[in-house]
Amino acid sequence: MVGGRRTESFPMQHAKPSGEIVFPELTEDVVGRIAATADARVREVMELLILHLHAFVREASLTNEEWKNAVAFLTRTGQMCSDNRQEFILLSDILGVSMLVDAVNNSAGTGLTDSTVLGPFYAGPQRELTHGDTILLREEDGPPLIVEGTVTSQNGEPIGDALVEVWQTAPNQLYDVQDDAQPDGHLRASFRTDERGKFSFKSILPVSYPIPDDGPAGQLLQMMGRHPFRPAHVHFMISARGYRMLVTHLFLSGDAYLDSDAVFGVKPSLIVTPEERDGLHRIVYHFGLESLDEA
Ligand code: BEZ
Ligand code: FE
Numbered sequence: 177m178v179g180g181r182r183t184e185s186f187p188m189q190h191a192k193p194s195g196e197i198v199f200p201e202l203t204e205d206v207v208g209r210i211a212a213t214a215d216a217r218v219r220e221v222m223e224l225l226i227l228h229l230h231a232f233v234r235e236a237s238l239t240n241e242e243w244k245n246a247v248a249f250l251t252r253t254g255q256m257c258s259d260n261r262q263e264f265i266l267l268s269d270i271l272g273v274s275m276l277v278d279a280v281n282n283s284a285g286t287g288l289t290d291s292t293v294l295g296p297f298y299a300g301p302q303r304e305l306t307h308g309d310t311i312l313l314r315e316e317d318g319p320p321l322i323v324e325g326t327v328t329s330q331n332g333e334p335i336g337d338a339l340v341e342v343w344q345t346a347p348n349q350l351y352d353v354q355d356d357a358q359p360d361g362h363l364r365a366s367f368r369t370d371e372r373g374k375f376s377f378k379s380i381l382p383v384s385y386p387i388p389d390d391g392p393a394g395q396l397l398q399m400m401g402r403h404p405f406r407p408a409h410v411h412f413m414i415s416a417r418g419y420r421m422l423v424t425h426l427f428l429s430g431d432a433y434l435d436s437d438a439v440f441g442v443k444p445s446l447i448v449t450p451e452e453r454d455g456l457h458r459i460v461y462h463f464g465l466e467s468l469d470e471a
Contacts, residue, residue: 334373
């Protein structure tokens with residue numbers, strides 16, 4: 177049945193070379209069938225999804241075999257998910273969707289720190305430490321690092337009592353949640369900024385590491401001729417009343433994977449060069465948060 181609204185304005189640009197558009201009335205019918213959707217946003221998003229999905233099938237001239245393989249791939253992706261493994265997030269990350277959703281939802285601009293992907297290894301609130309404490313729970317053979325941060329508003333006013341959550345990998349390229357040999361909470365912690373917006377902690381230099389690539393996301397990376405590595409980074413999640421939560425990383429300059437991060441998370445403003453003195457590395461960074469009033 178041909179039905180529905182907006183028939184004339186369908187973006188049916190995916191014609192065959194002959195100019196023929198395969199089965200346009202099907203797309204019209206499917207979109208028309210959701211006209212009664214009560215939630216306007218659900219209707220808007222589903223209409224766009226249907227239009228783009230149908231356009232994709234037409235443009236790619238998808239074969240039955242390819243669609244069967246795609247369904248099997250998505251099935252394996254779901255089967256790989258557990259309490260400790262979110263394969264759909266990895267898929268979204270390696271296809272650049274996580275970074276795009278982030279870009280659509282976060283402002284950038286003078287005085288504001290760029291955001292980047294959360295990733296699957298945030299493990300919820302951690303022990304709160306005081307200024308200058310170490311986030312290590314066991315000795316590690318890595319170059320010592322001290323991070324000194326300031327959290328301010330876009331205009332540079334210090335934000336006191338902001339919650340700063342940090343996490344990073346161990347030198348074996350694994351987060352504590354991936355490695356039974358590491359104590360829980362190793363290389364992750366929370367801090368509160370003081371009245372000058374300052375916090376600091378001791379750690380070790382992070383290392384580059386592969387994202388989990390023993391599942392469907394890893395197979396897809398391999399099929400596309402891509403590696404699974406992320407450049408070395410420390411994660412930050414900064415929350416303060418009246419400000420938009422900032423989820424970001426700091427990357428180390430000179431890392432071999434800065435230009436080919438498997439999840440597209442690198443932004444130039446987030447690359448830092450630690451100062452080194454007598455073997456101690458120091459990163460000083462200023463984090464600017466967006467006020468919710470101005471958003
Ligand atoms: C991470 O940086 O922890 C991460 C981000 C995306 C996918 C895998 C890991
Ligand atoms: Fe990470």
